[in-house]
Amino acid sequence: MPRPRKKRRREVKRVPRSDAMLPEFDRRACPEGLVTRRQLREEGLSPGGHGPVAVLRCKACTFLPDQACIHPTRAWLYNVDLARPKRTPTLAQEHSLDRAMAARQTCPQCRRRYYFCLPLKTLGSCLECHDGTPADPSTYIAPPAKHLLAA
Ligand SMILES: [Zn+2]
Ligand SMILES: [Zn+2]
DSSP states (O other): OOOOOOOOOOOOOOOBOOTTSOOEEOGGGOOTTEEEHHHHHHTTEEOTTOOOOEEEOOGGGGGOTTBOOOOTTOEEEEEGGGOEEOOOOOHHHHHHHHHHHHHHHBOTTTOOEESSOOOTTTTSSOHHHHHOOOOOGGGEEOSSOOOOOOO
16 A cells, blocks of 8 residues: 655745835836946946845746745845945055065065065075075066066
């Protein structure tokens, strides 16, 4: 005799929509001015210290308008008006960065600037000045060292 099949229902966690949560919008009915993080980035913007203001519901939830979307495929929506431009380093910041790198890459004895950081703490100079190991001319800029910008 066949054993009675165990009834096993897939448990579906359902949360009714409520005002306590962030407003939710379906993909087609998303109001203007609300964009996802990726859309912000494409415009060169960042959330500007503001959290998401709404939820973009996942595709499956389009057919369950009275349920809250709690699925990982939902997306956070940000307010474009609160967004700020992404920070990019200024030329002055880049110059100070270059100065810091120059200090670590320039040999105090021969004044060559290498493309790598020198063991200044242990040897105090480049290898060539330390024990005569000839340095590859393609690994340094002969003095006076020019400034290298990161970008
Ligand atoms: Zn959903
Ligand atoms: Zn040197």
